[in-house]
Each structure stands twice: as structure tokens, then as C-alpha cells.
Amino acid sequence: xxxxxxxxxxxxxxxxxxxxxxxxxxxxxxxxxxxxxxxxxxxxxxxxxxxxxxxxxxxxxxxxxxxxxxxxxxxxxxxxxxxxxxxxxxxxxxxxxxxxxxxxxxxxxxxxxxxxxxxxxxxxxxxxxxxxxxxxxxxxxxxxxxxxxxxxxxxxxxxxxxxxxxxxxxxxxxxxxxxxxxxxxxxxxxxxxxxxxxxxxxxxxxxxxxxxxxxxxxxxxxxxxxxxxxxxxxxxxxxxxxxxxxxxxxxxxxxxxxxxxxxxxxxxxxxxxxxxxxxxxxxxxxxxxxxxxxxxxxxxxxxxxxxxxxxxxxxxxxxxxxxxxx
Amino acid sequence: xxxxxxxxxxxxxxxxxxxxxxxxxxxxxxxxxxxxxxxxxxxxxxxxxxxxxxxxxxxxxxxxxxxxxxxxxxxxxxxxxxxxxxxxxxxxxxxxxxxxxxxxxxxxxxxxxxxxxxxxxxxxxxxxxxxxxxxxxxxxxxxxxxxxxxxxxxxxxxxxxxxxxxxxxxxxxxxxxxxxxxxxxxxxxxxxxxxxxxxxxxxxxxxxxxxxxxxxxxxxxxxxxxxxxxxxxxxxxxxxxxxxxxxxxxxxxxxxxxxxxxxxxxxxxxxxxxxxxxxxxxxxxxxxxxxxxxxxxxxxxxxxxxxxxxxxxxxxxxxxxxxxxxxxxxxxxxxxx
Amino acid sequence: xxxxxxxxxxxxxxxxxxxxxxxxxxxxxxxxxxxxxxxxxxxxxxxxxxxxxxxxxxxxxxxxxxxxxxxxxxxxxxxxxxxxxxxxxxxxxxxxxxxxxxxxxxxxxxxxxxxxxxxxxxxxxxxxxxxxxxxxxxxxxxxxxxxxxxxxxxxxxxxxxxxxxxxxxxxxxxxxxxxxxxxxxxxxxxxxxxxxxxxxxxxxxxxxxxxxxxxxxxxxxxxxxxxxxxxxxxxxxxxxxxxxxxxxxxxxxxxxxxxxxxxxxxxxxxxxxxxxxxxxxxxxxxxxxxxxxxxxxxxxxxxxxxxxxxxxx
Numbered sequence: 001x002x003x004x005x006x007x008x009x010x011x012x013x014x015x016x017x018x019x020x021x022x023x024x025x026x027x028x029x030x031x032x033x034x035x036x037x038x039x040x041x042x043x044x045x046x047x048x049x050x051x052x053x054x055x056x057x058x059x060x061x062x063x064x065x066x067x068x069x070x071x072x073x074x075x076x077x078x079x080x081x082x083x084x085x086x087x088x089x090x091x092x093x094x095x096x097x098x099x100x101x102x103x104x105x106x107x108x109x110x111x112x113x114x115x116x117x118x119x120x121x122x123x124x125x126x127x128x129x130x131x132x133x134x135x136x137x138x139x140x141x142x143x144x145x146x147x148x149x150x151x152x153x154x155x156x157x158x159x160x161x162x163x164x165x166x167x168x169x170x171x172x173x174x175x176x177x178x179x180x181x182x183x184x185x186x187x188x189x190x191x192x193x194x195x196x197x198x199x200x201x202x203x204x205x206x207x208x209x210x211x212x213x214x215x216x217x218x219x220x221x222x223x224x225x226x227x228x229x230x231x232x233x234x235x236x237x238x239x240x241x242x243x244x245x246x247x248x249x250x251x252x253x254x255x256x257x258x259x260x261x262x263x264x265x266x267x268x269x270x271x272x273x274x275x276x277x278x279x280x281x282x283x284x285x286x287x288x289x290x291x292x293x294x295x296x297x298x299x300x301x302x303x304x305x306x307x308x309x310x311x312x313x314x315x316x317x318x319x320x321x322x323x324x325x326x
Numbered sequence: 327x328x329x330x331x332x333x334x335x336x337x338x339x340x341x342x343x344x345x346x347x348x349x350x351x352x353x354x355x356x357x358x359x360x361x362x363x364x365x366x367x368x369x370x371x372x373x374x375x376x377x378x379x380x381x382x383x384x385x386x387x388x389x390x391x392x393x394x395x396x397x398x399x400x401x402x403x404x405x406x407x408x409x410x411x412x413x414x415x416x417x418x419x420x421x422x423x424x425x426x427x428x429x430x431x432x433x434x435x436x437x438x439x440x441x442x443x444x445x446x447x448x449x450x451x452x453x454x455x456x457x458x459x460x461x462x463x464x465x466x467x468x469x470x471x472x473x474x475x476x477x478x479x480x481x482x483x484x485x486x487x488x489x490x491x492x493x494x495x496x497x498x499x500x501x502x503x504x505x506x507x508x509x510x511x512x513x514x515x516x517x518x519x520x521x522x523x524x525x526x527x528x529x530x531x532x533x534x535x536x537x538x539x540x541x542x543x544x545x546x547x548x549x550x551x552x553x554x555x556x557x558x559x560x561x562x563x564x565x566x567x568x569x570x571x572x573x574x575x576x577x578x579x580x581x582x583x584x585x586x587x588x589x590x591x592x593x594x595x596x597x598x599x600x601x602x603x604x605x606x607x608x609x610x611x612x613x614x615x616x617x618x619x620x621x622x623x624x625x626x627x628x629x630x631x632x633x634x635x636x637x638x639x640x641x642x643x644x645x646x647x648x649x650x651x652x653x654x655x656x657x658x659x660x661x662x663x
Numbered sequence: 664x665x666x667x668x669x670x671x672x673x674x675x676x677x678x679x680x681x682x683x684x685x686x687x688x689x690x691x692x693x694x695x696x697x698x699x700x701x702x703x704x705x706x707x708x709x710x711x712x713x714x715x716x717x718x719x720x721x722x723x724x725x726x727x728x729x730x731x732x733x734x735x736x737x738x739x740x741x742x743x744x745x746x747x748x749x750x751x752x753x754x755x756x757x758x759x760x761x762x763x764x765x766x767x768x769x770x771x772x773x774x775x776x777x778x779x780x781x782x783x784x785x786x787x788x789x790x791x792x793x794x795x796x797x798x799x800x801x802x803x804x805x806x807x808x809x810x811x812x813x814x815x816x817x818x819x820x821x822x823x824x825x826x827x828x829x830x831x832x833x834x835x836x837x838x839x840x841x842x843x844x845x846x847x848x849x850x851x852x853x854x855x856x857x858x859x860x861x862x863x864x865x866x867x868x869x870x871x872x873x874x875x876x877x878x879x880x881x882x883x884x885x886x887x888x889x890x891x892x893x894x895x896x897x898x899x900x901x902x903x904x905x906x907x908x909x910x911x912x913x914x915x916x917x918x919x920x921x922x923x924x925x926x927x928x929x930x931x932x933x934x935x936x937x938x939x940x941x942x943x944x945x946x947x948x949x950x951x952x953x954x955x956x957x958x959x960x961x962x963x964x965x966x967x968x969x970x971x972x973x974x975x976x
């Protein structure tokens with residue numbers, strides 16, 4: 001079932017460019033290169049983290065590999081199937097075997113549908129379940145995420161943010177997918193609820209042997225949840241390594257700056273501050289060469305001229321970095 | 327009058343909202359003291375009442391749904407709640423300024439940023455238009471916006487989130503306020519931009535010698551930037567202390583639970599510690615101690631379930647509202663820390 | 664975990680929430696009562712005709728007094744130029760006006776909502792065509808457009824044998840409400856299109872797409888229920904304009920000829936006004952005024968209570 005090398009999902013050179021149209025005739029004057037050449041692979045049962053700040057393209061990657069957004073270039077292979085050129089049947093299979101948990105617990109649930117309706121709709125559409133059989137499945141899913149059957153006829157606005165997120169998780173698991181994409185699942189939740197949901201996700205990952213693509217901007221959350229982490233900046237992956245390694249030995253200047261920018265409660269862990277000057281440049285008009293060079297403390301001539309490729313770091317087969325200075 | 331360097335003091339302030347579904351007691355009996363030149367953080371989760379507290383200080387609580395129901399807010403020896411609207415307008419922006427979370431909606435999209443800063447200046451200082459404009463350029467430079475002569479004529483939508491927040495800060499400090507209230511100033515920003523903005527606030531605080539009331543839900547920011555802290559839960563203060571003490575020795579189970587459950591770099595466990603239950607609905611607060619349904623001790627304790635504990639100072643400057651907090655029982659009267 | 668109970672607690676949907684809030688609005692409830700009264704009266708008239716009941720106050724054709732009798736104790740609103748009771752004519756006029764406005768509203772919603780949803784959801788070429796269509800249509804002066812449609816459709820018989828429905832004969836005012844419905848869908852179409860555009864990129868729609876929900880189901884099960892409150896509000900406000908449009912059409916000679924309508928009453932009565940016969944005009948105008956007022960008040964309150972954004976979170 002799983003393709004070569006044990007990879008459930010393989011992404012190669014993925015590009016998603018959005019045309020920018022201006023003027024009376026709506027001529028395309030340029031492109032927003034939201035994703036500009038991203039390659040990675042997720043092994044079965046692994047939790048793969050995609051980290052970066054807003055605008056780096058991580059959410060676009062998730063939506064492109066599920067074909068919610070059309071890709072501009074590249075190849076995506078899921079469970080042996082070429083996703084980007086999949087036909088109608090294969091696409092339905094993709095819909096069954098992948099699911100997404102969204103960030104916004106308020107916006108990701110249809111306010112006019114009952115909880116039972118929301119969680120059961122994938123089952124209705126894909127497995128054509130109705131009536132008692134459908135209800136049984138829904139009740140089971142709700143109990144798996146810590147909600148009671150009483151909630152079936154209630155509406156999303158009657159629940160708290162954390163509970164709504166649980167409903168979203170139940171919906172995402174309803175078809176027993178192989179790959180679950182978690183798009184910032186706890187960012188919009190209160191701090192005391194985040195750990196509950198993270199634990200829940202971990203439990204479910206164990207129970208259902210899920211493969212996860214975990215997207216977040218909070219490095220600590222990603223470190224807790226993921227086995228492998230990739231850091232994105234302006235549409236590209238700048239560093240990728242197994243979690244403990246990345247946090248122990250971050251190589252790319254952006255990764256370092258990101259880590260030191262996170263406010264830490266634990267004073268003993270406060271590292272030397274790597275201050276980042278400037279702002280993320282306009283995605284429409286990226287700088288030449290390495291996209292990070294305007295803000296990089298180590299930038300030199302080569303960095304201004306050519307984009308560094310993502311390469312293995314020395315002998316380490318699992319640590320990759322895209323930097324001329326590493 | 328000797329006020330021990332206290333700039334703003336809230337005494338038993340309560341703010342209520344009147345909704346179609348009932349009365350929401352958003353803030354109940356809050357007392358705190360902000361000292362001159364220091365940063366005071368009010369931290370808590372959604373619905374705890376921290377933003378409403380800030381709005382109450384500015385007397386910007388939406389009216390008529392909301393009303394400050396009691397207490398005193400003493401600033402420069404005057405009770406702000408007794409001032410009339412004209413006097414209050416003299417305070418707002420001039421002596422106490424506020425910046426908000428969403429820079430996109432707090433700036434007027436149809437005016438240039440230069441115009442908006444100049445307007446703030448003209449409202450409180452007797453300056454001519456061109457003078458105000460020059461001051462505005464200076465302000466932009468002060469908040470770290472390069473090329474300020476040119477950027478004065480930009481509109482908000484032409485700027486990034488971080489820049490807009492800087493513009494907001496420029497407007498706020500343009501009249502050299504004594505107190506700056508920052509309501510979640512960096513929540514809508516990226517982590518790297520957040521660090522820059524917080525550094526800017528630190529710098530300005532030193533330069534302008536002002537106090538900052540920082541409203542946030544991020545304990546990391548509190549630990550790194552705040553001098554004094556009050557933790558709010560469900561419309562009340564659960565614990566208050568100076569920053570070092572709070573993080574070294576948290577006494578309230580909520581504070582303890584919160585600190586333990588924070589995902590942090592270097593955590594090696596399989597599961598994160600959690601705080602059980604959900605944040606209570608402001609319309610239906612639990613009886614007794616509002617935290618008791620989620621408290622490992624309080625959920626089984628009858629006193630916690632029925633009687634609400636008030637703040638008692640178990641050590642100088644360290645107040646906590648919990649029947650089971652260390653040293654709580656010994657204190658018999660409310661001494662102010 | 665609570666014990667298994669046969670009856671699961673019913674949730675409170677956004678609809679019931681809105682209705683609850685509306686119920687607290689006294690003025691709106693008063694308006695609703697008035698609206699209900701008009702509708703029930705119209706329905707009653709239809710039933711009585713179907714069952715051939717002879718109700719005295721509905722016998723508008725009977726001569727009950729002298730011509731042009733002013734309001735007196737016997738005839739509360741006096742008589743018209745044929746000695747018929749103005750009161751009875753006004754009551755009977757409810758049937759025509761309510762029918763016309765109701766059917767026209769339904770028709771314009773039936774055309775406007777699907778077109779708006781399709782335009783907003785699919786965008787691209789489909790959207791451009793539909794927008795072009797309604798922009799052109801709405802640029803033509805409304806009255807001329809209705810006039811044109813009504814004249815063309817007047818007394819026509821439409822062949823619906825292909826649908827197994829026999830022949831549809833358009834008599835009297837049928838052409839009027841058809842014309843109104845066919846020209847008035849632009850407003851609701853625009854509104855729906857705007858709302859659908861806003862909603863179609865929301866995450867719950869993306870979620871539906873991600874588990875294989877087809878476009879049709881997304882539009883009917885996800886988008887339309889979330890924009891439908893606009894339809895209800897538009898319905899109540901548009902109703903008023905249709906009732907008043909019927910007056911204008913009567914002036915143009917397109918109204919109902921064989922039974923009284925408020926528009927027809929106003930049309931004949933305006934010539935009598937200079938002669939000093941004010942009661943027929945007043946009666947019809949007041950009848951229109953009260954239903955319009957009730958609909959406006961109710962429509963406004965409806966808008967406030969059904970708007971999901973106005974809920975205090």
C-alpha cells in the first residue's frame with residue numbers, strides 16, 4: 001500500500017503561484033509565489049511538522065497537496081497515486097484518505113448544521129451511511145474526542161472554542177483517513193485548552209496509527225508533537241531535521257532567530273537573542289538570491305546572487321539546510 | 327501626597343454588561359496598583375475580563391450595554407470615574423494612551439498615517455498644523471520606521487502589520503502619556519515582528535519614563551517583559567505578584583496549572599500536563615471559587631464550591647485568592663502588599 | 664458520561680435564537696399580527712369562493728345604497744359611483760393585492776436565489792454572464808419593463824403540454840405578477856451573490872470540499888442555509904414595493920378588471936377627488952399604508968434579530 005522507501009506522502013518541487021491581475025484588461029502583471037519549490041516526504045505513522053510565520057506558504061502547501069488549490073508545478077505522490085493528475089475516482093479516494101483539521105474553531109464548522117450533521121456528513125457522502133448506522137458512528141466519534149452523545153443535536157455556537165475544535169477533530173477522523181493535516185489546530189485556542197487538544201491529537205494518532213502533517217507557527221508545540229520538522233520561509237523550506245536535532249542544533253540563521261524570538265517562561269532556557277531586523281519582504285517582489293538575505297546577519301555576495309538549494313548537512317542523512325553559509 | 331510611586335490604582339472596580347440573555351459581570355472587584363515607570367501585566371484567557379478592565383480605565387466601555395458598576399480608579403490623585411466627559415477626554419490620549427490588538431481596524435483607512443498622528447497631537451497640544459506634521463515625522467522615526475518623511479503620506483493598507491502597530495504606538499506616545507495601555511499589542515503579529523515591537527516598547531518606556539499596562543494571554547511575554555503581574559480568571563484576580571516571584575513560586579492552582587501546561591521548548595514528556603475542563607461562560611459563572619470545577623483540590627472541597635475567596639497578601643506584594651494557598655489561612659485581615 | 668436517553672436534547676439553532684429575539688420586540692410582533700391578519704383575510708376569501716359561501720361583507724358587487732354616499736352610520740366608508748360598499752370593496756381588495764405581491768415575491772426569489780448562488784460560487788464566465796444579464800435588466804426603467812412584459816403576456820395561453828401540465832391561461836392579473844417577478848429578481852440576486860462570494864472561501868466550505876462534497880451539495884446544504892436569512896428579510900421588504908407597484912400598474916390599465924383591487928380603487932377614485940368624494944381613495948390608501956408599515960417595522964426587526972453578527976459572542 002505504501003510506496004517505495006516507506007513514504008506515504010512525497011512532495012517534489014511543489015510550486016503554487018497566484019497570478020496578480022491589474023488594470024482594465026485584467027492582465028497578469030506578476031505572480032505571488034506562495035510556494036516556490038518545496039520537497040519533502042512523510043513516512044507512514046510519522047508526524048511531520050511544517051513551521052514558519054504567516055505568509056511563508058505552509059497553509060498553501062497543505063491546500064495544494066489536497067487539491068483545494070491548483071498547483072503550478074511539481075509532483076505529489078500519495079499512497080502510490082499521482083495526486084496532481086488524479087482522475088475523478090482517484091480524487092475521491094484522496095478525499096477519503098486525507099482530511100484536514102482547520103485553525104479557526106468558529107469558521108470551520110457550518111453554523112447552521114448540528115454537531116451530528118457536521119461529523120456525519122463525510123460518512124453520508126463517502127460511505128452512504130444513513131439512519132441508525134450513521135448515528136452509531138457519529139456517537140462513537142464524539143466519544144473518542146471527549147464529547148457526549150447529548151451534543152449531537154446542538155449547534156456549534158453553543159460550544160466553547162476547545163469543544164468546537166474537538167468537533168472538527170471528530171469530523172476529520174470520521175472516514176478513518178491515513179493522513180491527517182493539522183493546520184494550526186491549537187493556535188486560536190486558549191492556553192489552558194491547547195494542551196488538552198494536543199494530548200487528544202497525540203492519543204488519536206497512536207490509536208488510529210495516523211500519519212500527520214502538522215502545521216504551526218509555535219515551535220514549542222511543533223517540537224512536542226512532531227518527529228520531523230521543516231522550517232519554511234517565503235515559500236521554501238530552509239531547514240529540515242528530526243525534532244530533537246533541530247532544537248538542539250539549529251543551523252539556518254532564520255531558524256535560530258525564530259527560536260530566540262519566542263518569549264520563554266523558563267529563564268534558564270533563554271538563549272542569546274538573535275535579533276531579526278526588518279520585516280518579511282513583499283511576496284510579490286522577493287529579493288534576488290536567497291530570500292532571507294535582506295535580514296540575514298551572515299549574508300554575503302553569493303547569498304545575494306543565487307538561491308541556495310536544500311542540501312544534506314555534512315554526514316547527517318536527516319538534517320537538511322538551505323544556506324550558503326552552513 | 328505620598329503615594330509610594332503609584333501612578334494608577336484600581337480599587338474594587340466592577341464592570342457589568344446588560345445583554346438580552348442576562349447580566350454579564352465581566353469584571354468583579356478588581357484591585358491593582360501600577361507603579362511609575364514599571365510594566366504591569368494583566369494576563370488571562372479569553373473572557374476573563376482583562377480587556378474590559380483596560381477599557382474601564384479609559385472609560386471606553388461600550389454604552390449602554392456596559393456600565394462600570396462600582397469602585398474607584400485613582401489616577402494622579404483623582405478618581406477617573408468622577409470626571410465628566412470633557413475632563414476625561416483630556417486624560418485620554420494625553421495622560422493615558424491605549425493601543426489595540428488589530429492595527430488594521432484601529433487605524434482609519436481613509437486617512438494617511440501622518441494625518442492621524444497629527445490629529446492626535448493637535449487634539450491635546452496647542453500646535454499649528456505644520457508643527458503637528460513635523461512632530462508626526464519625528465514620532466515615526468522614534469518608533470523605528472525608516473524613511474519617515476515619505477511614509478508620513480502612506481495609508482494604513484500600504485503598510486505591513488508590524489508597521490501599522492508602530493504607527494499606533496507613535497500616535498499613542500505623541501503626547502507623552504504617563505501610562506500606556508497595550509491590549510494584546512502583538513497577538514496579531516508574527517513572532518519575529520512581535521519581538522521587535524516589544525523591544526520598541528521597552529525602549530520607549532525608558533526614554534519617556536512611562537508605565538505600561540500590558541494585557542496579554544502569553545505568559546512568555548509576561549515573564550520576559552513585565553515587572554508586576556496579575557493573573558485574571560473569570561472576572562477576578564486569582565493571583566498577583568512581581569514577575570519573578572510569580573514564576574518562581576506560583577501559589578494559585580490556576581497559575582500553577584497554566585505554567586505547567588504551556589508547551590515549551592525542551593519538554594520531553596509524552597503528554598502535556600493539562601488544566602481540566604473549559605473556561606466558564608460569563609453568563610453562568612460557577613458558585614464559590616470560580617476556578618473550583620477545574621481545580622484538582624477545589625472540585626472536592628465544599629468551601630471552595632460555596633464561598634468565593636478574596637485576595638489576601640501572603641507575602642509583601644504577593645496576593646492570592648485561594649483557600650488552599652500556602653499561608654492563606656494565616657492572614658486574617660486584608661493588608662495591601 | 665451521561666446515561667443514554669431516548670430523547671437527545673435539542674440544540675438551539677441560530678434560527679430559533681433569532682426568533683426568540685424577535686419575539687421580544689413588541690412593535691415587530693404587533694406588525695406581525697397585522698401582516699397575519701391581511702394574509703388570513705386573503706386566504707379566507709379564496710376559501711369562501713372555493714366553497715361558494717355567501718358571506719355578506721364579501722359581497723362587494725351588491726348595490727347597498729345611493730351613489731356616492733359619504734361615510735355614515737349605515738355604510739362606514741360610504742359608497743362608490745355605483746352605490747357599492749367601499750368597505751366591502753376594500754376588504755375584497757386584500758385578495759388581489761396580497762396574491763399579486765406574494766406570487767411576485769416567490770417568483771423573484773425562485774429566479775434570483777439560484778442565479779445569485781451560481782454566479783457567486785462558480786465566478787468566472789458564469790458569473791460574468793449572469794452579472795451582465797442583471798445589469799442590463801436593471802438598467803431598463805422598471806415601469807417600462809413591467810409594462811412590456813405585462814402587455815406581451817396578457818391574455819396569452821402558454822403551452823405546457825410538454826411538461827404534462829396542459830395549457831396555462833394567463834388571465835387578468837396573472838400577467839402582472841409574472842411580469843413583476845420576472846423583472847424584480849435582480850435585487851435579491853445581487854445580495855445572494857455577494858453573500859455567497861463571502862462565504863465560499865470560509866473554512867467550513869473548504870472542509871466540505873476536502874471530504875469530497877460536490878459543488879451542488881455545497882451550494883444547497885452549506886451556502887444557501889447560511890445566506891437565507893437575507894432572503895427572508897428581502898422578502899418582507901420587497902413585499903411592500905410589490906403592493907405599491909400594483910397601484911401603479913392599475914394606473915397604467917394593467918390591473919384586475921373584474922374585481923376590486925386597491926390600485927383600481929385609487930385609479931377610479933382619483934378622478935372623483937376634485938368632486939369632493941374622498942372616502943374611496945382614503946380607504947384604499949389606508950389599507951396599503953397599514954400593511955406597508957407593518958411589513959417595514961417587521962422587516963427591520965427581522966434584519967436585526969436574524970443577523971448572526973449581531974449576536975453578542
